[in-house]
Amino acid sequence: MLKVVLLLTLWALVQPKSVPRHKRMTVCYDALGCFSTKYPFFSLQRPLSFVPESPSFINPDFTLFTQQNVNNGDVLHTTDVTALKSSHFNAHRPTKVIVHGYLENGKASWLTHMKNEFLKTNDFNVIIVGWGKGSLPPYTQATANTRVVGAMIAQLIKTIQKTTGAQPETFHIIGHSLGAHIAGYAGERIQHVGRISGLDPAEPYYQNTDIRVRLDPSDALFVDVIHTDGQSILKLGYGMKQTCGHVDYFPNGGMTQPGCDKGPITSIKLEGLYDGVKNFVACSHLRSHYLFIESINSRCSFDAYQCNSYDDFEFGKCMPCNGKACGHMGFHADKVKPARGLKHVKYFLKTSGDGPFCRYHYKVQLSFGSQFGARAERGDMFVNLIGKTGQTGELTLNKDHMYVQPGMSYNFVVTSVKDIGDITNVEFRWHHNSALLNPLSWNLLNFRHPRLYLNKVNVVNGHTSNQYTLCGHSGGVENGHKDRLSIGAHTC
Structure with a gap:
């Protein structure tokens, strides 16, 4: 056909x-x-x-x-x-x-x-x-x-x-x-x-x-x-x-x-x-x-x-x-x-694949710390942006598995079907995915507990140009776990 x-x-x-x-x-x-x-x-x-x-x-x-x-x-x-x-x-x-x-x-x-x-x-x-x-x-x-x-x-x-x-x-x-x-x-x-x-x-x-x-x-x-x-x-x-x-x-x-x-x-x-x-x-x-x-x-x-x-x-x-x-x-x-x-x-x-096609845009910048124990990890990252009038639901940030390097920042553009208002919280989750040809990234029998040390999240509302900074904590986010950042809860 x-x-x-x-x-x-x-x-x-x-x-x-x-x-x-x-x-x-x-x-x-x-x-x-x-x-x-x-x-x-x-x-x-x-x-x-x-x-x-x-x-x-x-x-x-x-x-x-x-x-x-x-x-x-x-x-x-x-x-x-x-x-x-x-x-x-x-x-x-x-x-x-x-x-x-x-x-x-x-x-x-x-x-x-x-x-x-x-x-x-x-x-x-x-x-x-x-x-x-x-x-x-x-x-x-x-x-x-x-x-x-x-x-x-x-x-x-x-x-x-x-x-x-x-x-x-x-x-x-x-x-x-x-x-x-x-x-x-x-x-x-x-x-x-x-x-x-x-x-x-x-x-x-x-x-x-x-x-x-x-x-x-x-x-x-x-x-x-x-x-x-x-x-x-x-x-x-x-x-x-x-x-x-x-x-x-x-x-x-x-x-x-x-x-x-x-x-x-x-x-x-x-x-x-x-x-x-x-x-x-x-x-x-x-x-x-x-x-x-x-x-x-x-x-x-x-x-x-x-x-x-x-x-x-x-x-x-x-x-x-x-x-x-x-x-x-x-x-x-x-x-x-x-x-x-x-x-x-x-x-x-960006637009959606089905009507309504229009979407609200947000720029998300994730900044990772380089404290003791931090190392490059490979995987996928997800966020849920929460505002005063709604939330985006969990969104996938990277198209392909990526290495996240300590001390680096990464930018992404995500969209929402509705304007969620002023940002109050960001939920962050990631999933570890080892590289077949890199034995150092393997996590055999769950012996390792891979962590990402998320220091800061900056969010820009593309519709209003308002910018928000949410600070993380030093404990790190373990593979598969969810971290919730709030406006004003920590200092960066």
Whole structure:
């Protein structure tokens, strides 16, 4: 089953049509202008360059929803002023434009879910763009069609501006996968579009191309991007790992997402045949729009931390935010914008494998003493952070067995499903694990009683930047035992 799914996926990406459309060099479509297959749309990254199919063939639909017509959308057309005037569009409201990606259409359930979440939080104009006929295989043709869809969205926005007086700064285009690049094509045709949110922009035929081909910061006043599937396409990673916004968010490193390791049979059992196969093949790629949807009305603010790399983030080098505001991935990303002229600012965070995805982050630093009798021990460490409003439960700190050296400090980033408030206690436990090739670490017949001498625990609340220091005692923590540290109980 796995091999079949992978082969079908790769086939859909590269299968050419019977008509060699890439041999046609330029096509023009009235007010939309001309589209050429020459550079930059033909390059090393785009060895097959097709011209877009016609607007009448792609025939995208534009459906407007507001709080006055949550379920019964008004059908808009790019140049139809009469339909616009008779619709529920209100120029005094901000406008959200949502665009799907490859192999989907305007009926995709996540589009409706996002629309509903928007209308829960504010009386927006929400326009869902469906371009299902143009998003079909082969992928090379679908990538070409994105240019026409982007041009038609721009044409619609210009009609709205001219007819209603709506300002371009009030438009926010949200696109997933190919839809992210469609948003870029729309934005480059309109001056001062307020915002574009790229949800895991598609990698094949876009990564490392000229900025005229892909989403980039020049396409809107503010471009924020969520990267969730940055693995190579050869490993079935569909999203870009290349930064392409003013701010780029990399949840869980941006390569693969937790919870996306379910096998095909499990996925089908949980979600049915269609959704199960889709989520098995593209789980990490799809996660970007689930994260954005949750962020719209979540009490948890998807705090993220500016950092050079995910490794630095996991080693606790980027918490607290060091005088700079933390980022907020998703809907509220525009609350924290980089200084004028800055772009490609990278933020990292952790999320869970199942909804709700948002987590509160804590940096935990363990400092070990070097008193008499202390020695390097190998094993695994666990903590439970206890606050005034709750506790995290026991969390594993190290991914792999590690040596803990006397006199050294170690940093970890852990997360909690809820904000536990001011830290009052930390429970520490560790489990000894001897190294097969190091006889000195063996504990035959429990003859030794391995101990770790925990002198101090520092905790940083990533949400508030508050810092807490809890001091240990000199007795050491024996293998398998639990030590409870309290604020103010000892001096360090």
